[in-house]
Amino acid sequence: MDEINKQFEYSELLAGRVLDALTDEQKKFLMEWEQQGNNKELREDILNAYSFRDWQHKLKTIDTVEEWASFLERMDSSSAKTDKVIKLSRMKWVSAVAATLVVGLTVFTLFNKSSNLKPIEDIKIAPGSSHAELVLSNGEVVDLDESENEIVEGVVGAKNTKGILQYKDALGSRAEDRVLNEAKVNTLRVPRGAEYQLVLSDGTKVWLNSDTELTYTVPFVGSERRVALKGEAYFDVTPNKELPFIVTSGTQEVQVLGTEFNVSAYSEETHITTTLVEGKVMVEETYSHNQQILSPNQQANFDTKTKSINKKNVDVYPYVAWKEGRFVFHNVTLEELFSKISKWYNVEYEIEGEKLKALKFTGDLPRYNDMSGILKIIEAEMSVNIQIGLNNKVYVSE
Numbered sequence: 001m002d003e004i005n006k007q008f009e010y011s012e013l014l015a016g017r018v019l020d021a022l023t024d025e026q027k028k029f030l031m032e033w034e035q036q037g038n039n040k041e042l043r044e045d046i047l048n049a050y051s052f053r054d055w056q057h058k059l060k061t062i063d064t065v066e067e068w069a070s071f072l073e074r075m076d077s078s079s080a081k082t083d084k085v086i087k088l089s090r091m092k093w094v095s096a097v098a099a100t101l102v103v104g105l106t107v108f109t110l111f112n113k114s115s116n117l118k119p120i121e122d123i124k125i126a127p128g129s130s131h132a133e134l135v136l137s138n139g140e141v142v143d144l145d146e147s148e149n150e151i152v153e154g155v156v157g158a159k160n161t162k163g164i165l166q167y168k169d170a171l172g173s174r175a176e177d178r179v180l181n182e183a184k185v186n187t188l189r190v191p192r193g194a195e196y197q198l199v200l201s202d203g204t205k206v207w208l209n210s211d212t213e214l215t216y217t218v219p220f221v222g223s224e225r226r227v228a229l230k231g232e233a234y235f236d237v238t239p240n241k242e243l244p245f246i247v248t249s250g251t252q253e254v255q256v257l258g259t260e261f262n263v264s265a266y267s268e269e270t271h272i273t274t275t276l277v278e279g280k281v282m283v284e285e286t287y288s289h290n291q292q293i294l295s296p297n298q299q300a301n302f303d304t305k306t307k308s309i310n311k312k313n314v315d316v317y318p319y320v321a322w323k324e325g326r327f328v329f330h331n332v333t334l335e336e337l338f339s340k341i342s343k344w345y346n347v348e349y350e351i352e353g354e355k356l357k358a359l360k361f362t363g364d365l366p367r368y369n370d371m372s373g374i375l376k377i378i379e380a381e382m383s384v385n386i387q388i389g390l391n392n393k394v395y396v397s398e
Contacts, residue, residue, distance in 0.1 A: 117387035117395060120379065125371035125392050128210055128344045130163030131194035137184035144196065153184040156201055156218040166199040167218055183217035190231070193346025200225075203238040204245065207323040210343040211266065232264040234323045237279075248286075252302045252309075256281045261294075262320045269339075272302040275319040283309055327365040327374070334359045334382065334396065342394070345371045349394040356384060356396060 013022065013030045022030070033039055134142040134151070142149060142160075149160035158167045165188065190196045190208045198206040201219040208214060212231025220226075226246045237245045239258025247254040249265035252272050259279025265272040274283050276294040283300040284291045285307050292300045292311045299314045318328040327344075329337055335357040338349045344367065351357045359382055365374050375394065379386045385397045 116389050118389075120372050120375045120386055120388065123372055123388045123392065125345050125347060125388075127368050127370065128193040128195055128346065130196055131191065132165070132196035132208070133189045133191075134160075134165065135187040135189065137186065153186060153218045154182065156184070158218075163195075164197040164199065167201040183219060183221040185215065186218055187213055187215045189213050191346075192343050195344075200227075202240065202243070205236040207234040209233065209322055210346075229263055229265055231266055232262070232322075234260070234262045234320055236260045250304060251286045251307065253284045253286055254281050255284065262316075264319070270304050272304060273319070274300045274302070275314065275316050277316050277320060285309060321364075322367060325367045327367050328363075329365075330362050331360050332362075333357060334361060334378075334384075337361050337378070338394070338396070341371070341374065345392075347371070347392045347394055349396065352395070352397040356398065359384075 013026055013033075130145075132144045134144055136142065136151070137153060142151065144160050144165060149158075151158040151160065156167055158165060160166075188196065188198055188208065190210060190212045192211045194210055196208045198208060198214065200206065200216060202225060204225070206214060206227075209232035212229070212233060214227055214229055214233060216227040220243065223243065224246055225240070225243050226248065228248045230249070235245075235247065235256075237256050237258050237260070241257055245256045245258075247256075247263055249263060249272050252265070252274075254261070254263060254274050256279060259281055260277040261279075261281055262275045262277070263272065264275075274281065274294065276296055276298055278296055281294050282291055283294060283302065285302065288307055290307065290309050292309045294300055294311065297313055297316055299312055299316075299319070301310045301312070302308075303310075315330070318330050321328040322344075327341060329340075334351060338351065342349050361378065361382060363377065363381065365377065375386050378384070387395045387397075389395055
């Protein structure tokens with residue numbers, strides 16, 4: 001009950017700010033509260049005009065008359081606001097009341113969230129599946145979730161079947177033939193909760209993880225084979241000394257002749273990791289030309305902010321196990337763990353507090369099982385409490 005009273009106190013202060021009715025001491029107190037945890041984001045959400053619309057339907061389920069009458073009575077007795085409130089325009093009062101309702105309804109929602117939560121045993125969250133969209137050079141979008149597709153792009157034909165999109169170069173691999181024909185640009189998009197396989201026109205095989213895009217030309221033309229990656233993919237490159245294979249991710253380039261490697265380049269992360277399984281690659285920052293040469297069992301870590309590249313020896317298996325149907329983690333934080341698995345199961349998550357986010361986890365988990373089994377393992381190993389809310393959102397607490 002004390003916690004609820006505190007939340008209403010914060011609600012009153014936020015509404016008081018809208019009314020321009022706070023003392024200097026109250027302003028200082030509210031500012032300190034906003035700097036704690038996620039309170040600043042909470043403030044923005046609950047004072048957003050659109051939030052009010054989202055929560056309006058909840059008014060029918062709760063009796064707010066008595067609570068708000070009490071609140072207005074307390075506000076009316078505040079000596080700090082009397083003179084100011086009288087001068088407020090009608091529109092400002094309407095805005096203030098709307099903001100106040102949003103604050104109250106948000107508090108109500110937060111403290112009744114537990115009523116919507118279910119234990120792991122009561123839910124089922126299916127793993128991802130083979131699903132992708134192919135964006136053709138003319139802008140047409142082909143849903144590859146359907147049965148077999150036959151696609152033609154210029155001189156190149158492609159066949160889609162059983163989760164694999166395979167291109168065939170109709171003119172063969174002769175460089176003089178490729179130069180004579182205009183290349184078509186295609187993009188393969190794999191959403192959250194999905195994966196897909198791709199065989200490019202040169203025979204290179206690519207495994208695309210969830211929430212990933214790969215852009216490429218069909219066929220490859222000129223003196224190189226260049227693709228652009230957003231997300232994570234594993235490459236098994238067909239050797240061709242005359243045509244180096246280049247993977248670009250922002251300002252990073254990975255150049256190879258023939259090899260197997262994994263690149264993880266999600267836009268929300270501040271590092272791009274390139275992990276080499278076989279062969280040799282060069283990782284380069286295109287503006288500074290900072291370079292690192294990788295040998296098997298080495299990894300380049302590219303900092304997208306500082307543009308620096310660091311190299312280290314690694315066990316490659318945890319970084320490539322996803323394409324073999326496993327989640328393998330070695331001493332990763334709980335935040336990193338959920339960032340990975342949430343993409344595959346297409347769920348949102350919330351971890352309570354920085355202490356829990358920083359907990360370290362090591363384990364080898366099945367990728368194609370229901371998520372509830374994985375969550376049970378995490379809950380037991382990490383001694384945390386996991387519950388499932390609306391839309392299968394995962395809540396992790398002590």
